[in-house]
Amino acid sequence: MSTEAIAAERPKRNYNALFGLTLLALLVLLWVILSLATTSFASANNISNLLRQGSMIAILAVGQTFVIITGGIDLSVGAVVGFSTVIAAMLINAGVPVFVAILITLLVGVAIGLFHGFGIVKMGLPPFIITLATLTSLRGIGLLMTNGNSISINNDAFQEFSRNSFVGVPNLFWMVILVGIPAYIFLHHSRWGRYLFSVGSNAEASRLSGVNVQRTIYMAYTLSGLCAAFVGVLLASRIGIGNPTQAEGWELQAIASSVIGGTSLFGAVGSVHGPLLGAFILATINNGANLLNVNAFWQRIITGLLIIVIVYFDGLRRRGK
């Protein structure tokens, strides 16, 4: 326990920003090393590719982070992505205008998130359980709807979008910015974001302060579902098919990105920039490993080790304060 004087003098507000800078430095370091070690890394083509690879996980990680900050977890996001590709593909093939199809797909994501909120708040199910249930059943529903086949999307304009760039930057990466900036403002500068933290820190205290804890939980899962459905739309555009088994294991990558980005699985600690950087660090490692011809099995092992190392050091610093 600290004495009064120490507690009063310690300025530790900028911890978040500092940690973000460390991650950024790590990312840059990785890029520098890979540019020196391989000839192809620094090519415009490869960088675009890397940004595309990282973007979708990054968006998932942002939604995931909202949930984790409240002390929960959303295991369903990968399945929601796969399911959303099916919804989008079916609607577009049925001749629904692309804009409307996207909107409906996003609404499906919202509905799934609301369902999670309902299960947690009203039925008292642990987040792990309800989202795990959705994970398996959504894949099943998608398979039923498609009879186990992939649906090719017959709309070129829709598919172009994910291949094109705007001022030299892939459209998919622009989508990260489109999600990231409002998410940042929401989490760090709005009262709703504040409530995510307060609920994760102490739900009882929040309730006694007049915070609507139930609504906050609904909100977190809804946003996560929304992000996942959005990623589903982007994925459908990128691969040009609707297939419920796509995005296998992406929930774990999203969680890993979030955790590498400094989010605490115990809740109440997290940011938006952290998970974004985390996602691109993971993408860089995969990309680099490919270029260096590292065995794909090793990639998984390296990713696992990296998670342990980063989270361990983060924890050390937090405790060492």
Next chain:
Amino acid sequence: MTSTAQELHPAPTLQPGRTILELNGLEKRYPGTHALKPVHLAFKAGEIHAIVGENGAGKSTLIKLLTGVMPRTSGEVIWEGQPVALATPHEAMALGINAVHQEVVLCRHLTVAANMFLGEEESRFGLLQQRAMVKDAQKIINGLGFDLPAHVVLGDLTIGQQQLIAAARATVRGTKFLIFDEPTAYLTRKEADQLFKLIRRLKGEGVTIIYISHRMEEVFELADRVSVLRDGTLVGTRNIAETNEPELVKLMINRSIEQIYHKEHFTPGAPIVETKNLSGKGFENVSVTVRAGEIVGLYGLIGAGRSEFVTTLYGRHKKSAGQILWQGKEVQVNSEHDAIRLGMALAPESRRDQGLCLNLPVGMNLNLPIYKRISSNLLISGAKEKTEADRQIADLRIKTPTRNALASSLSGGNQQKIVIGKWLAHGAKLFIFDEPTVGVDVGTKAEIYRLFSALLSKGAGIILISSYLPEVYELADTLHVFRRGKLVATHGFRTADHEDILTQALAEKQEKQGGQK
């Protein structure tokens, strides 16, 4: 919400003496417990109304009903002449009813300012006005005379300081009716004085106050009237001028106690533990000896290094220098496990975080340290588990429906009894009690002190940490005063007077603050 702190300040227009809140047969049943039997009571606007009663008498339950935290079973609450439902905390707050709850319920990860405005953030165009909130929070804190920073993370403050923030917070919420549930339990004397000043000031502004405490002297210092609850029944309301401590105690526990501080003197035996110039995180150069049959008291402000000292002795933290001698031989205590094996037992200060498994049954909590003894090989003896738990529950008069009730469903004081009780059966040689009677009622305090004597008579030694001076003063054979991590003075049994000890504990701080002003 765009209102500033100034607008949130209370502006009551009440004439004192008029009834502001009336309980009409208010009742609460929990499964298995009739916590509050129909209570009829009227609170007058602008009064300080103390509520006293044993642990589990229903005080906190009453507060929970009034603040909308729990729904009532039956009865009516009349607020300014109108019946009100009080179904949610939000509704109670909107009426101007606020509470500082028994356990600090704030968010440890958020800043002081964020906590103060939680649920009532200042924002413009949907954006939080973080700077403005920190500034306003600081203004309010300074205005109340608390010397605390608004921008730090709450978890970095001591529990006492957090409690002050909780109190300060209640004042920014347009409060007309403010309830304090044992606010001084974790406060140092100085902090308590600041709080009393705040309470008097609020009363001056016309706020009605309910003040719950187990400390009689506080009740007599502050209150205008006092009500006594016993077993969920309101057994009496008195004007403070027309009653006295023995009468209240008698009402509370239905018997009289001649002596709370039960003290027997034993001839001290051989040293059980000695520290020689022990240093570690938060304290340095502490040399203390505990002999069989004696109580060594450690007094000081919260954060003075007493808890750090004992937890280091107990192996939780690494010592940086010095020696620990156990029964005359130097030992290395590298973990709690080592400490327990040597024969130490520690009842920690923060029951929620360190002392209890809240969502486990009472019986399991009590038996946790002794499972080794009550199991043969791998299997726990069910019978022994039952008898041990039931014996403890009876000995300590822990108020619980059965040993299978969850620890979280017990009243605060009864939870504290578990924290203490679980070590009594363990048969250790050295007992370390860190703030053992926080939130414990008078009757139980007397019982706990008797238990101390029983332990001493069996040849154990006790280290007693308390921020409540009368307790260490009346019980300790040797009293050490800590200040800022150092042992600054040592007294025998009742050899110094209160004032001297207080000055020794505070001295440096007061000089420093004098200098700042």
